[in-house]
Amino acid sequence: MSPLQRSCRRLLCGTRSLLLLPWLALPLAGQSPSAGGLLATIVDERGTPVPQVTVSLEQNGGLVRSLVTARNGQVTFGILTPGSYAVLAEELGYQPVRMHDVPVQAGGTSQVRITIRRMPPPITAVADVPSNATMSIATVQGGGSDRNLRLFPRTTDISSAGRDFSDISVPDDGRPGYAIAANGLRPSWSSLVVDGVPEALLRHPGIPSEAATAPLFARDGLSDVSRTGFGASADDPSVLGSTLEGTSQRGTGKFTFRPWATYSGAKLGGRGADNPDDSAATSIQAGLAMGGAIKGDTAAWFVRGDYQQLELPSAAPFTLGSTMADSDANLLGAFASAAPAGSQHDINRWLAPTVRTWKGGSGSGRLDWRFGPNTLLAVRAGGASWTEQNPQVGTELVNGAGAELKAHDVSAAAALTTGSDGWTSETRLGGHSAARDWTGAPLPATLIAGDALAFGGAANLAGNFKEMGIDLSEAFSYRMGVHTLKVGGAVQHRTVNYDYIPGSAGLYTFGDLGTFTAMTGAFYQATRGAASPDIGVSDLAIFAEDQWQATPAFQIFAGVRFDHEALPTDVIAQDAAWERVSAFNNAAVPTDSKSQDFAPRGGFRWDAAGNGHTVLSGSVGLVPGQYDLAAFAEAAQFDGDVTVRRSTGVLAWPASGSTAGTDAGQALTTFAPNVHKPRSFKTDLSLAQVLANGTTLTVSGGYRHADYLLQRTDLNLVAGALATDADGRPLFGALEQYGALLTPTVGSNRRFPEFDHVYGLTSSGYNDHYQATLALDHHLNQSVSVQVAYTYSHTTDNLPGEMSADPANRLSPFPDGLNGARWEDGRSDFDIPHRLVATLALATPGKSAFNLAARFRMQSGLPFTPGFRPGVDANGDGAAGNDPAFVSPDTPGLATVIAANSCLSSQSGSFAARNSCRDAAVQALDLSAAVKLVHGLALTVDAYNVISTSTGLYDHALVLVDPHGTVTTDASGHTVLPLLANPGFGQLLSRRGDARIIRIGFRVEN
């Protein structure tokens, strides 16, 4: 079989294997987080076990190990690196058989049954057969393919593998990374584990929805990627979200040399809308992966590296239409002209398309050394360094021009696995370091609220983020008859430094062209003194588990895990002034309650017929999360050392600092005294049925309830509403109007005037997530396969503003409730109910092998709350992005908008419910083709987003502030806001998303 054919077969069979994972189980010789096992049974054509058969385990064409079958025809490879293997059975007088694509998963034992037939000599070829592996692992959830490591690598790092899972919500605004939501939770609750060692997935902590990347772990350096939605095993540290797990590639006995390179250009098949400036930006990628043996099948090495220089033009930053407060035909030009002359204040770069660049490389290596048959030492190390120019930062309106990211990751890990048929011990040691240094453009962030325009640096920049961690863990398992006991522990120490103050570069908000020209609006800036502190966090985990094979068909497991996390108590300074006026100690540090550190878990698996064709499995348990270090770092920064400067009226744009505003008081962030570590209750149930003619159907569902999540409240909000508007909206500040902008008078919304916002963080947040997945895996023949996975989910929570980089937007606009209920209890910001991934793979055999694959992905749009334009603070609470609109047909022009949007019609006469409307669904079709030329050289063509929907930032403003109106008071004493309907409600404001890219290249497979 050719390498290309093998690649295709790996796709076909590997995917099937993954889908089988939840219900195919065997008693395990000893579970290991980073090693698996293989049990091969060799029988003749009558089904009789054949002893003394030489069984060789191969990987990437190289020999891994060889053993001889016992009298029962079986041979066991006890400790294997997870990945895909080939099993070769040879015996004199029999036709040799090589079974391909046998998966080995960490913590599981795969079983294959190979039939060899008597054959008189001469024997000239090995018979190739597909895998019939069954395996046991109860913790991995499918729903998509995780083996497409060589397919659709739009970005080469492991984080892009999330696009192959239907139960993962991926970013649809052009930003790469692993998930914007998993289990209905923000991505910071998900994690990356490679070779059983936690790795950095370092995000901008001020952007909760940022899907982080990990270029250090490139696809060509990985042999396996999976996703764990529920770590039901007690030794799985697990997280509230999901864990992306990878296994680094190891060398084999065969020398491999696999260079690759690609080229793409903005004009090579790109869309005009994605490149309106007709940029000639080009991108190149090149890499090399090599491996081989050091000492037979005892030791092997593997190294890889890549370099990428990517240039991607952006779409026009603003899609201007009739939605704006200003009707100027050349609005962008008008704003550019209105800005003071001079290059320092040139705003054109933010009003025009830009080119985003990514430049850098990564390298890694791995060494495997086997000491005897059951002791394996694996060591890996690597690093990545890259810079990004003009990256899109979060979901802010500003297009990212002028921003820069310098980043580097370093990681090293070692695993020592040893044992016998009855026991297994695995010791892992890892360390990592990651840094992200963001700088913003010199011009302060400037928002024109009424026209939904923005220029200048992003308000969430600059920021410098570092994380270092070291992990040590031990897992020991021992089999006693039908029971397999497992105990172990882990210690981890992380040091993070999140040097970041939201709004530190200044934020100007104007209403429209007129007020921008007049320089009247609002200004905000947070200034600080000392640098952010290093935060050292220690974690200790102890676990025990029993797996009981009650009957050959019924397996039960149960365990308990103890997780204790200790936060430093000396990094948050006590603010005496705050304590004096409030009696609250802002330096309160959450501490673990011992009773809440225990997390029981359990599950079952029932193989109805004992052949793996009908399997029902389920699991239930508690998963303790970890403290939100971004929040902790915020409390350590905002501990009396941050002063807010504000101003309204005539501004000194674009000045910042002392010349731009007046001291509005200290800003604090403080934990409530009773903050708990977050946790999640998770349960899964799965029914899998292997149908005839190569079709497998899986129906699975799960429920997650995460609680003790952090909710935000402003302790320094004025003691009660100052007034009520005509719709019943409580107003917490005296409103000033500047054209299409409403903003509170500085200090009017504060309880204690010497302080600005004082955010209190409580454990009152929760998240409820239901999910059901239907997966179909159909193999038409050896060359064509289809996998379809559809996931439906429903997520509710009480955590508004999760998509926003401004912490103020996570405040409830109705802190005292609305009509006796909590307005924020509702549809989650991450509720993306429909997700579909369908993959078609075609592989032609022969010397001129041709592989073609297509992947179609669809997911619902993000939900949103019909409200006001960003920057408008309709209730004067200091948050300029959290106010829902009042859906009233009495508002001029709104009856038409209500009639045109079904999500509004049922809300007439009330405040818009949280996330009651939704952006358009996003679809994308990717194609990948490879043609083998000669000597393993293949020509590759990858086309991403061949067909896709336009997406980006949508206009979520249902109403606009009428720049020609004024705030008045009616006869009842209620405040009347001057509002107009926004005819552009729901339309695209800024086109963003994955552009169409066509890459041509080559790769060598040997």
Add this chain to the structure above:
Amino acid sequence: MRRNICLILLGLSAACSNAGESLKYPSLAIGRLAVSDYFDRDASGGVTPDDTTFAGARFALLAPGGTDTLRTAVANASGVAIFDSVPVGAYRLVVDRHALGDSIGVVQGDTGLVRLVTTQDSITAIRTIGLGYSVVSLATARTLPVGRRVFVRGVVTVPLQTFSDTATYLNDSSSALRVTNAHPIGRTTRNGIGDSVMVLGTIAQVHGLTVLDQGAIYTLAIGPAPVPITVTVTDARTAQGGTLDAQLVKVIGTTIRDTATVNGVFVVRASDPADSTNLVDVLIDPALGAPASFFPIGSTMTITGALSYDGANVWGIKPRMAGDIIIP
């Protein structure tokens, strides 16, 4: 295994355990705002022995700059209203005017902010609110409806003991006013010309003109005698269309034309020396005791006195003492 199952069940119950647990941020420290009111009977602007408490006054707590009422409290018989369990912070305390009636206003204490902050011992704030009748100018008093009780502040031009009808006359920079049925408050029973006084009375009308009836006079200070306004005979007779009613005026160089007793009042009729038909009456109060022989016909007379209305669109000059009548 049973133990494991128990652990799972325990965990499941723990998962729901926070359902009834308060995870909200603890409420801010609460304090007490005590409001003490008094009725400023002497319009002194402060608490004096003459003042009393005011039961039933309704107070409202508002956010600074706000118009929506957060809390209300009503003063008890001791004039004390308590806002209990008030979270620390800044507030504005206002008096519910609608509950006070037309006459009573706030004279002190409902401006500015009340600030409750935590201290080691107490987070109680005490605010004193002074209530009282409104203090108005004499000109404003003239515009008020009959029956409104008000304080007026002015300078005595005619002391209450001057005339036999117990009236006293005041003026200020805005106007002049006659106080009828006046009586002193305090240890003194008299007052003098030039005294600064505060008079609490009820708006009334006599012959269609506004007076302050039942005036209780608080003498605040002694001052120089006010200077009369020099007017013509015509102005004196018409009080300049009524604007000089009760004003202390002076007419120089009139000619005495006649004397008579009209309705029991001794009247000296004087005219402009150049126009014998342009007459003004000088009303001699019995308390003055001036005989007719004191006013020789044809003599020149300079007269000072308060303008007093007779109900027929004619004002007369009412001298206070002999010194107000100068006949060379």
